Amino acid sequence: MGAAAAIESFAHWSSCGDTWRDRPVLVLEHAALMRRLLTSTLKTAGARTIITAGSEAEAKSIIESDMPGMVVTDWRAGQHDHREALSLVKSVRNSNNLAIRDVPIVLTSQYTTRTDIERARDFGVSEFLKKPLSTGHFLQRVEHAAIPRLFVKQTRYGGPDRRRKPREGRDPAFKRNKDVENGLVDSLTAARNACLALAYEVARDGCLQARRVSVSLNRYLGAVRDFGPKENEIVEMHRAALVQLERARDANDAVRISVVQGLEDVVKMRLSRL
Known part of the structure; x- marks a missing residue:
C-alpha cells in the first residue's frame, strides 16, 4: 500500500x-x-x-x-x-x-x-x-x-523493519512492489491484496469510521481495471484518512465522520468518471 x-x-x-x-x-x-x-x-x-x-x-x-x-x-x-x-x-x-x-x-x-x-x-x-x-x-x-x-x-x-530477512542493498521497495516487478502479480491485484490486509488491521480495533475507510477503498479497487498513479493517489488518500482518524481518536464523532465523508465523496466522484 x-x-x-x-x-x-x-x-x-x-x-x-x-x-x-x-x-x-x-x-x-x-x-x-x-x-x-x-x-x-x-x-x-x-x-x-x-x-x-x-x-x-x-x-x-x-x-x-x-x-x-x-x-x-x-x-x-x-x-x-x-x-x-x-x-x-x-x-x-x-x-x-x-x-x-x-x-x-x-x-x-x-x-x-x-x-x-x-x-x-x-x-x-x-x-x-x-x-x-x-x-x-x-x-x-x-x-x-x-x-x-x-x-x-x-x-x-x-x-x-519488521521483516527478518536482510534486504538486497538499500532498495526501499516493499515485497508487493518486488512481486510486481518480478511478474508474480499485477499491480491491481497486489493493491487489492494490500486492501484486504488493511481491512483486517482496522477491524482489529472495531472503529466504525476506520471500517468505512476500508469499505471505501475496497469499493474503489473493485471498480477499477488498471492500477497507475491516479489509482495509487486514491489509495494514499485512504491511508491518510486512517492517520487522521488515529490522530483525532479523542475528538467528537462529527470530526471523525467529516474525515470519512470527505473521502467517500472523492471516491464517489472518481467512480462516476470511470
Whole structure:
C-alpha cells in the first residue's frame, strides 16, 4: 500500500562501536519483583548502567535525557486500551531525535493473543516476550533486538523493519512492489491484496469510521481495471484518512465522520468518471 517515505539506518549508537551494554538500559516494569529480576538479569549479562522508571511519563523523560541503548518495558496489567498501553513505544518511534527514535524496545506482556502481538509490532516494538519470562529467552531477545536494523518510515508505521530477512542493498521497495516487478502479480491485484490486509488491521480495533475507510477503498479497487498513479493517489488518500482518524481518536464523532465523508465523496466522484 505505497512505498516507505524513508528507510534509514537503525540503532545509530551501534555505528559508534557501542553495544547495548555500553549505554544505559531503561527498565519500565510496574511489578516490583519482576523489575528486580530484570535488573539482576541485565547486570549479570554485563549491562553497565541500568535505570528503572516507575511510570510511562518518567520513562519518556529518562529516554530524552539519557538516550539509552535499550528499553525494556511492560504492557501494564489491566491497561486494556492498547493505545495507552503502548504510548511509550509510540512516543519513542515518533521522536524527531534519531538517537531516541531508533532505540531497540523489548516489550514484556501478559497479553499474548495474535492481535496483541500484531498491535505491539505495528507500534514499532523490536521484540515481544510473553510473561512469565525465562532468563535465557529474555537475554536472547535482548541480543536480537540489539542487532542493527533499518528504520522504516511510512504513513502509518514508524519503527524497525519488521521483516527478518536482510534486504538486497538499500532498495526501499516493499515485497508487493518486488512481486510486481518480478511478474508474480499485477499491480491491481497486489493493491487489492494490500486492501484486504488493511481491512483486517482496522477491524482489529472495531472503529466504525476506520471500517468505512476500508469499505471505501475496497469499493474503489473493485471498480477499477488498471492500477497507475491516479489509482495509487486514491489509495494514499485512504491511508491518510486512517492517520487522521488515529490522530483525532479523542475528538467528537462529527470530526471523525467529516474525515470519512470527505473521502467517500472523492471516491464517489472518481467512480462516476470511470
